[in-house]
Amino acid sequence: MQISITLKGFAAMQVTQPQHPNPSCAQVLMHLLRQYQVDTVFGIPGVHTIELYRGLPGSGLIHITPRHEQGAAFMADGYARASGKPGVCFLITGPGVTNAATAMAQAFSDSIPMLVISAVNRREDLGTGRGRLHELPHQQDVTRGFCVWQHSLTCAEQLPEVLARAFQVMHAPRPGPVHIEIPIDLFPAPMQKPLADYRAVKPATLPAAPADTIATAARWLAEAKSPVILLGGGAQAAGKEVTALAEQLAAPVFLSLAAKGIVDERHPLCGGANLSFTNVRERVEIADVVLAVATELAETDRNLVRENYHFNGKLIRVDLDPAQLVCNANPDLAICADAKATLGQLVDALPAANSERQRHTAAEVEDLLRGCRSEWWPGSEGRFPWVRALREALPENGILVSDSTQLAYNTNHALGLYQPRSHITCTTGYGTLGFALPAAIGAALASKRPVVGLIGDGGIMFTLGELAAAVEQRLPLPILVWNNSGYGEIRDFMDQAAVAREGVNLRAPDFVALARAFGADGCRIDKPEQLGPAVAEAFARQGPTLIEITAPA
Template identity: 80%
Template sequence: MSSAPSCAQVLMRLLREYQVEKVFGIPGVHTIEPYRGLPGSGLQHITPRHEQGAAFMADGYARASGRPGVCFLITGPGLTNAATAMAQAFSDSVPMLVISAVNRREDLGMGRGRLHELPRQSDVSRGYCIWQHSLTVAEQLPEVLARAFQLLASSRPGPVHIEIPIDLFSAPMPGELEDYRACPQAQLPAAAEGAISTAAEWLRGAERPVILLGGGAQACGADATQIAEKLAAPVFLSLAAKGVVDERHPLCGRANLSFDCVRKRIEDADVVLAVGTELAETDRNLVRDNYAFQGRLIRVDIDPAQLVCNANPDLAILADAGETLKQLNAALPEGDAGKRKTARDEVRQLISACREEWWPGSEARYPWVQALREALPEDGILVTDSTQLAYNTNCALPLYSARSHITCTTGYGTLGFALPAAIGARLASPRDVVALIGDGGLMFTLGELATAVEQQLPLPILVWNNTGYGEIRDFMDEAEVVREGVELHTPDFVALAKAFGAEGCRIDRPEQLGPVAAAALADNKPTLIEITAP
């Protein structure tokens, strides 16, 4: 007769049942029992060099694959180390499941000075998770995981944190291990017929419609493109939606929401269809005032709170974006070819006008943007950090497919994101991945270069080296503030890369980027490409 499975073994079994393939984490003394359940579970464990890196990797994995990224964290410092990355995922609506240990049940809240003890660990994560749960009864684990995966798949996503007391990991569970199965996922909600009818009527009658797509529209590219063609409507993308509509399409105005000419076009529209977007200031180059919509605003979102976030709609559709655009596409007739030609000419003129509005220094960096576009494979994924060149790629580097743009320059806007997130993205997808990070940001998570070497990832890591926090330095100069804290000593990044076992090289001309990036993508190890910023 076989022995009863432990809570930890059931945890591993159920994760695999929910189609989890990889988990990111650093084992600790409090998580020995969960790791006992890993061998034979079908899960691959990836060991970062810091828990922040683990959560950033899970974030990149989720954005590239569309599936939840999963972290294993130890009690106390494991969770707090991952907090910044979890908050970034919360801000950008990225599905992430974080499973941490917590002290034994009899010690919770007692302040006995136990190892890794936090007085109220659950309170730490509650502010940046869509759901937090503290397991107190081992038999409830299947129900808790079912709820977590329903939330991650059927609502506005974000991090879910489940903490498990260390005494529960070895607790026996009823039945046989093979008895534990995943709960079927709920069908995503479609829009009410009346709402589709009203939206279609308004859009059919519009003379100057506009479509705005946000990160919630990742699965909507084909229908959004067809709707744009039927309506002869320009499509503008948030940074989280770059590539959702092929940015080569003549009706795609790209991720240019930060420019005045695009703002005016949106405000002058008689109907705006905004899908899966919070209309955030980070898409408007930190302009606090939202659009002064002159026409009707239709908003589509799966989160009721987002339907009124930053702007009240004339029509609010609470439904899945993908399902809604399928319905709307079916309700709209074929459009007028003459109107499409006029709209295409308008979009081309708007893109040209955006370039005339570029901020100082952009023209000097534009050759690097062009070189990066040529170096990035057509279906490649670009992962960017908060660095000057990335602000230019946001608007000036066109991307061609969904889930091809992973960036932290929106929302929470942390530094150090790109390297670990690119590792997660490359582990999630067979698509080529290129990371772009600044010299300042790289120092936040440099240790994860060891993880990329360990995983033998063909990963070009472009380091924009302007010897400091260049963006903040420029803001200080503009504000006539004496520079302080922005001039940095930078190490020899090429030598550091080689010390880690990676390749490394230094370039200072855009035409050098293509050959070294191609060689890096063909290698079986990461390559750090240091770019001397002009």
């Protein structure tokens, strides 16, 4: 007797699971993610994650489907930077993990909390080399170099503890991607307790500085004649405190690129993200006390100026990560504590500066900024009208998400931002291309603030397919494409080094036509005065708009 099974019947056999009184591992995972205040996850379902997705309906989680796993992780990155909460990805075994690797490494470089939940082959198949679908021997070895913590589940009951550890690790002292892989046979595994019995664990309280350490730092700062504050991206929550401290000390504040907007760049004591320019470096080096808060003091903080400062005065460093307190420069006083709490303690310990001293420092900062402008203008004159036009087009509470492209290198310095979490960029650190489009989607989903993406004609080709996800979500998202007909920055470097231009002059597609093919709107502009109306119209739409900018020759 011959037995035949239809494909439809076979599929049903594959996904039908016996009913259990208690929830499955996948259901508890979704429930606990909501307990940890996760509301959005990014992922592409695959044959190995079918049972994972069984837990999604009714969980309260919003699922966003990108068109590539690299886009999923970039979206999670942008979501995390805009919201301050971890971004979450669901990945399939093997190629899902390797596709997301570049974006995970970008998040690791910039200390962005990201939870990556991936499938892995059944427990009985691990390490056997049987040629199973999506099999990747030693999958966690792939992500080990750019994760702050990893775990491979070996039984379903480990899940609550593993998630608790993951969220603690992403909370402090130095966040980054966490990778949890779950064998596909564990997704449907029944748990031992009802769903309501599973609860999140509250994050640990971040440490404050000891009173005697604060007293020493306060004394040094009070006695300083020319103090300086250097602020890094780890101080996102401390904008109010650092502004108050700068006013009390009458001290200029200079920002790393990751810190843009933490202090309103219109503030008269804010010198912006100009640490790469000669006169600002000189000002840091003559300071009798430098307070460096949540910054690596790395070349990426100085926009790729390799040589570090010569700290001729006392250096006070504040960071939650003890390793960072001695990275790139040894401090005279190291404070291993939360930036917001420490700055608040210093505000309470210091008297207010007199108004005359504040006016003097404000005049000094304005003079420094004039010097910066004279240094950054040569060779960039054609781009600065576009920077001014973008500043006028971007609402005061707007978020700029930028990629590695020529115009973004100018906005890093010349475009002021006014609120924390306003500057999401990959232009330094790991510096991967293709970041801005998916990261802007993640930021727009995370925040009610207006978001503008800025990317080059070369970079957008890495992740162009994510326009489809923005269309599906009906995001009023302007994406500015700086079209300089190739990899313009590398072309300039080749010219400076007297290297023949190879591989940098690219044929670009019709971006406006492509945008419309995706269901987005599109337009092409070539004058700075056209940018404001184009961005305003894009914000008024229910869907993304690709605005192609013909770069000046």
